[in-house]
Amino acid sequence: MPRFLALTSRGLGGALHSELHELGFKKLEMGGPNVSFEGSWKEGYRAHLQSRVANRILLPILDFQAYNAEDLYSAIFKKHDFTKYITPEQTLAIEAHVFEHRELRDQRFVAQKVKDAIVDQFRKKFDRRPDVDAKNPDLQVVVRVNRTEISVAIDLTGEPLSFRGYRQQAGEAPLRETMAAGLVEISDWNRSQPMIDPMCGSGTLLIEAALKARGGLIPRKSPFLFQRLLNFDGSAFAKAQAEAANAAQPIQDLKLYGFDKDPKVIAFARANAKRAGVESIIHFEVKNIEKLQRPEGLMMGTLICNPPYAVRLGQEKETERLWEDLAHTLKTQFQGWSCWLLSGNKDVSSALHLKTDRKVPVYNGPMECRFLHYNIR
Ligand SMILES: C[S@@+](CC[C@H](N)C(=O)[O-])C[C@H]1O[C@@H](n2cnc3c(N)ncnc32)[C@H](O)[C@@H]1O
Numbered sequence: 001m002p003r004f005l006a007l008t009s010r011g012l013g014g015a016l017h018s019e020l021h022e023l024g025f026k027k028l029e030m031g032g033p034n035v036s037f038e039g040s041w042k043e044g045y046r047a048h049l050q051s052r053v054a055n056r057i058l059l060p061i062l063d064f065q066a067y068n069a070e071d072l073y074s075a076i077f078k079k080h081d082f083t084k085y086i087t088p089e090q091t092l093a094i095e096a097h098v099f100e101h102r103e104l105r106d107q108r109f110v111a112q113k114v115k116d117a118i119v120d121q122f123r124k125k126f127d128r129r130p131d132v133d134a135k136n137p138d139l140q141v142v143v144r145v146n147r148t149e150i151s152v153a154i155d156l157t158g159e160p161l162s163f164r165g166y167r168q169q170a171g172e173a174p175l176r177e178t179m180a181a182g183l184v185e186i187s188d189w190n191r192s193q194p195m196i197d198p199m200c201g202s203g204t205l206l207i208e209a210a211l212k213a214r215g216g217l218i219p220r221k222s223p224f225l226f227q228r229l230l231n232f233d234g235s236a237f238a239k240a241q242a243e244a245a246n247a248a249q250p251i252q253d254l255k256l257y258g259f260d261k262d263p264k265v266i267a268f269a270r271a272n273a274k275r276a277g278v279e280s281i282i283h284f285e286v287k288n289i290e291k292l293q294r295p296e297g298l299m300m301g302t303l304i305c306n307p308p309y310a311v312r313l314g315q316e317k318e319t320e321r322l323w324e325d326l327a328h329t330l331k332t333q334f335q336g337w338s339c340w341l342l343s344g345n346k347d348v349s350s351a352l353h354l355k356t357d358r359k360v361p362v363y364n365g366p367m368e369c370r371f372l373h374y375n376i377r
Contacts, residue, residue: 003027004044005036005153006054011362011369012182016053019185023050036060041233045240048157048224049217050247052181052208055160058142058153065148068103069113072150076117083121085154085229086139088128092118093137095155099146114143114152138228158225165221166276170202171265175306175342179364180204183371184212186360187304187340191254194301198292198329200258203269203284205304210256210278216248217241219276251281257295259287290325294333303334306342306364309349316347323351330354334376344369 008016013033020028020035025047027038035054037047047057062080066072086092094111104110118141119129130139140155162178175183184205189195191213197205211218226232260266263286273279283295307326308319330339331354343349344367358373 001038001040002044002059003036003038004047004156005034005058005060006047006051007034007056007058008053008182009033009055009176009179009363011360012053012179012186015182015185016051019051019053019181020047023047040236042236042240042243044156045224045226045237046244048161048226049220049240049244050215051161052211052218053178053185055162055176055178056155056157057161059156060151060153062150062152064150066104066145066150067148069109072104072110072113073117075150076114076152077120080152081121082118082139082141083125084231086130087230088122088126088130090130090138090228091133091136092130092139092141093132093134094118094141094143096143097145099144101145101147104145110143110145114141138225140225154229156224156226159222161218161220163221164219164276166207166219167202167204167272168275169268169271170204171260171262171268172201173306173308173310174202175204175364177204177208179362181208181212182362183304183306183340183342184209186362186371187302187373188338189302189304191251194255194257194295194298196257196259196295196301196303197305198259198287198289198303198326199305199307200260200269200284201265201306203258203272203282205306206256206258206269206282207273207276207278209304210251210254210273210281211276213254214248214251214278216246217244251278254281255295255298255301256282258282258284259289259292260284261286261288289322289329292329292333294337300336301338303330303337303339305340309343309345319345319348320351323348327352327354330374330376337376339374339376341372341374342369343372346370 025037029036064075096107096110122129142153144151360371
């Protein structure tokens with residue numbers, strides 16, 4: 001039975017684990033932000049179709065020790081048959097990550113050695129070899145060097161899973177779709193409660209919440225890389241697609257609300273939600289946080305938001321004032337609500353003067369952030 005490795009952003013490993021568990025994947029093991037699971041190829045395909053938090057899924061194929069370039073070359077050449085994945089007429093690329101090694105320090109050198117060993121296998125068998133295409137390969141081999149430990153995997157995904165295709169327009173600093181899905185997973189929101197994003201930008205958090213509630217197939221723009229491999233099992237893929245589609249739940253009873261002061265981004269958010277197929281359950285409206293009132297009749301629910309926190313020179317006071325306005329609205333309008341705010345800047349979030357119940361460290365791209373939880377009393 002193959003073991004697959006799902007990757008996500010740092011800080012979202014727990015969210016990915018709980019999502020995969022909920023989706024019924026088995027024998028889960030967590031290592032940092034990555035979660036592995038065991039299952040048939042159908043399960044490997046299904047993870048691509050249903051996981052919202054995973055950004056990429058690999059098939060680990062080799063783990064060995066190498067003290068030098070010769071060890072690396074000979075293990076790749078002898079220990080695994082790469083000719084089962086592509087024909088000599090297809091293309092390949094090597095992605096190397098070197099963390100620490102006395103001799104194998106240069107990523108390009110490692111990639112070169114691995115490529116040499118793989119193309120020599122093809123030459124030996126067919127007298128022909130695949131070309132390298134760094135931008136659009138059919139076979140992408142991922143090599144990780146950490147001291148003398150070498151691990152080799154096949155990238156099954158290709159274009160990252162965060163590229164769902166629904167977000168064609170966005171304002172400033174939109175969240176990556178998989179990041180937004182991870183934050184929704186960390187929050188205590190469930191589909192029986194209303195959700196509000198008071199500074200929703202292009203609507204990513206609300207759209208990802210709606211996709212979680214709906215389940216079923218996650219939108220995807222381009223084919224997966226595994227579809228180009230010789231060992232691709234079309235009937236297992238069709239079964240995975242049918243299984244994923246059948247898991248979709250009705251969502252008409254959901255209540256999600258997005259507000260933003262900028263009419264342009266509200267128009268983007270509406271168009272994005274439409275492309276994601278969830279526009280009927282998200283109410284978007286232009287509104288400044290100062291004027292925001294809790295929608296009538298909603299006594300309890302989840303508020304989730306990533307307010308602007310990047311402080312440009314000379315704008316410290318302005319950003320702090322915005323967080324003060326946010327605190328005022330939370331205290332006066334959202335008593336009894338569970339509120340989650342993403343902050344990459346301690347100085348601005350302390351302008352809230354509210355006591356956090358939880359601080360979850362997450363990374364928004366390279367930036368270390370905190371996902372802060374407040375129970376507004
Ligand atoms: C970091 S962006 C949110 C990005 C969003 N999560 C996404 O994925 O597209 C912050 C948003 O806050 C909005 N904003 C800034 N000041 C505001 C205010 N006073 N009232 C309401 N919205 C505001 C901005 O227009 C911007 O869209």
